[in-house]
Amino acid sequence: MKELKIFGVVAFFSLLTYYLVEPYAHHAMHAKFDAQGNEIKIESHGFVYDGTTEAAASAVAISDLEYKIGKEKDAKLKASLEKKLTLAKDVQAKKATFWKEVATIGQLTGNAKAGEAAFASCTGCHNGLNMNMGGVIPPNLDHAGALYDENYLIALLKDPAMASNVDHKYADTMLHPMGSIKGTMSHQQIADVVTYLKEKKAAEPTAKTAFMEACVRCHAMRYDKVTQLGDIPKTKENIKTGHDIDAMKYAQKVAEEQATLAGYMGKLPPDLSMIIRARSEHFMETFIEDPQTQLPGTSMPRVGLSEAGYEKVHEYLMDIGDPSKPARDMAGPWVLGFFFIFTILAYLWKSHQWKDLH
Amino acid sequence: MAKIDKKAFPFSKQWLDDRLALTTVMKVLNTEYWIPKNINFLWAMGMVLAATFGVLVISGIFLLMYYVPTVEGAFDSVNYTIMTEVGYGWLWRHIHGIGASLVFLIIYIHLFTGIYYGSYKRGREMIWISGMLLFVLFSAEAFSGYMLPWGQMSYWAGMVITNLFSGGSLEAYSFVEWIRGDYVPAQAFLGRFFMLHVFLLPLIIIATIVFHFATLRLPHVNNQEGKEVDFDESARLWKEGTVESRKKSEVIPFSPVFLSKDIFVMGVYFILFFYLVFYNFDFAMDPVNFDPADGLKTPAHIYPEWYFLWSYEILRPFSKDVGLIAFAVAQVALFALPFIDRSPNVAPASKRGLFKYWFWTLLVIMIALTALGKLPPTDPVFAAMGLVFAVAFLLMGPALYIITKFEKKIEEGA
Secondary structure, eight states, X not given: OHHHHHHHHHHHHHHHHHHIIIIIHXXXXXXXXXXXSOEEOOOOOTTOOSSHHHHHHHHHHHHHHHHHHXXXXXXXXXXXXXXXXXXXXXXXXXXXXXXXXXXXXXXXXXXXXXXXXXXXXXXXXXXXXXXXXXXXXXXXXXXHHHHBOHHHHHHHHHOHHHHTTOGGGGSXXXXXXXXXXXXXXXHHHHHHHHHHHHHHSOOOOOHHHHHHHHTTTTOOXXXXXXXXXXXXXXXXXXXXXXXXXXXXXXXXXXXXXXHHHHHHHSSOOXXXXXXXXXXXXXXXXXXXXXXXXXXXXXXXXXXXXXXXXXXXXXXXXXXXXXXXXXXXXXXXXXXXXXXXXHHHHHHHHHHHHHTTOO | OOOOOTTSOTTSHHHHHHHHOHHHHHIIIIITOEEESSOOGXXXXXXXXXXXXXXXXXXXXXXXXXXXXXXXXXXXXXXXXXXXXXXXXXXXXXXXXXXXXXXXXXXXXXXXXXXXXXXXXXXXXXXXXXXXXXXXXXXXXXXXXXXXXXXXXXXXXXXXXXXXXXXXXXXXXXXXXXXXXXXXXXXXXXXXXXXXXXXXXXXXXXXXXHHHHHHHHTTOOOOTTOOOOOHHHHHHHHHHOOHHHHXXXXXXXXXIIIHHHHHHHHHHHHHHHHHHHXXXXXXXXXXXXXXXXXXXXXXXXXXXXXXXXHHHXXXXXXXXXXXXXXXXXXXXXXXXXXXXXXXXXXXXXXXXXXXXXXXXXXXXXXXXXXXXXXXXXXXXXHHHHHHHHXXXXXXXXXXXXXXXXXXXXXXXXX
């Protein structure tokens, strides 16, 4: 039938345009390339932390530098590139050794009891009191065993800057707020503490708790009335003046915490209320697994969420950033069903009206 | 004063007819508004557009009740208040967003239908021109609306587009500031675009839609063969009312016969519409716009919504001044279509020799420009293709003039 043929042509060009401006253009826009123009595929590794992403990043950096050195004619620039190459190779070797050591510690059998004793010294900072220490509030570890990957926790106790893959930030004079721990614990002690966390701090958190422990000290969530200091407390205004002095005091505390944080991180980490709509699923996954893959040089540390931990955090981001999903899923079939029936009835009416016309 | 039946019961049919000529109005607008019979579903796009515009107005009214037109409040009023606190606020927002995108899809289908069947000439020039006017008005409406959520893309698209008014090497920055009411897009800018979007432009659009309908009245709607229908004779045959005479008549009344088909097409269209509203709305709400506006952080890629991409791509590949001129030409070129086309024929493109190839080439060029408008121009292949297609678009005008100048007249009945 002629009308169906015309419809086919219209649908073809509409879908072609859609394909080009949506999936294809977005892919092309977010693609990353190395110096030779080969696409670098950024993939999630299932939230396992063993130095794979670091090794891949080093390999690209080194091959990029080697390629540039091969093409560089100017002797001075060439020398500076070669210096960079030596540094990159150093970093590669350092990271490889580090993750090899982490793997060795992973082989040890930890003792939860001994770990608990050693953990007592951690609670000096990790106490849930919302005190800024060295730029940022130390995280509450009540559900650390459930939220974070075991290998990551080992790496963190061995060298926090290396584990969170922000060692470039601390290469010169700046000290990681938890940096004092580096080299002070024996491998057995590390294994003990991690075993303790995995056994005794592993109750399943709610989605919101997961976010509060893993993200909130840097990222506010204003659509859930959450600041860097946690839930905004309920306060009352003075009905005679209309002013809420407690709220003002709290706002000041938040502003001060944000100023310290921004000073430490270089900028204020963004509020995450809408992040689930602003970034793709793939970006969120790979970025949280290792922020350096998507934003090289960013000061955001890798937080070391396990896959289960990420799912919890993701659930909370969805709850706040896309709250209409349950309502959509409920109403969608009804509305579409209505229009199906509408269309069938309209077709019958149309057939009736056009019955004797030709 | 006209004769009035003084005994007529108030608000009875006679009473209303004496005062409002209701029966005549119904005839003129509905039961004796003649549409050719030889049409396909593409002829329903006008009513589909009217329906979509209605849906946009209604959803817009609901959104307007909660939207806050201030730079501090806009983003959260859209993304929090409407999406979380207002019952079914998300539904109105999705309908408004999808409607804004689909209205352009249908406009483009409507426009290419007009070009394909030659419905813009030989008495139908004003239909085309008023239609193009609506296209420009809808573009302004869409652009002003895109500013309102005050996300990153709102802000930066506003920055880029208002910058165009500096006129390239004219460097008329004071003019740009005059438009913005500030050095950069800020409160004055948002307030102005808010007013334009919810009041002035819709008002002008409604008036222009009425005008567009009026332009159809005398030349009548075209048909699939571009045939000159004898409307008086066909109307007479239809009104005779027998099955035989109605079969012989080449027309149908707008209501109910034409409308019954329109409503069926609308049904199919709204299935697609609400599928997108519930299950695939991301394409109409760019992720970048879910980051709040930040004048200190330019997004890596700034691009308009898909329906502006082809003209954006005509601007991009050239140097500053040439690009602006090309862009300006592209905006008005389609208005002149009825006068560039010198052919004596009103017929579908398939019967018009070289024009057939011209039509499909134009479609391909515009789709290519649309795609390239979003692809990163940092890629040398995309940049080169952008230039080729932009030049090709500009050459399509002269090409049409030459092709149609030599087009042979199609004999009646051939």
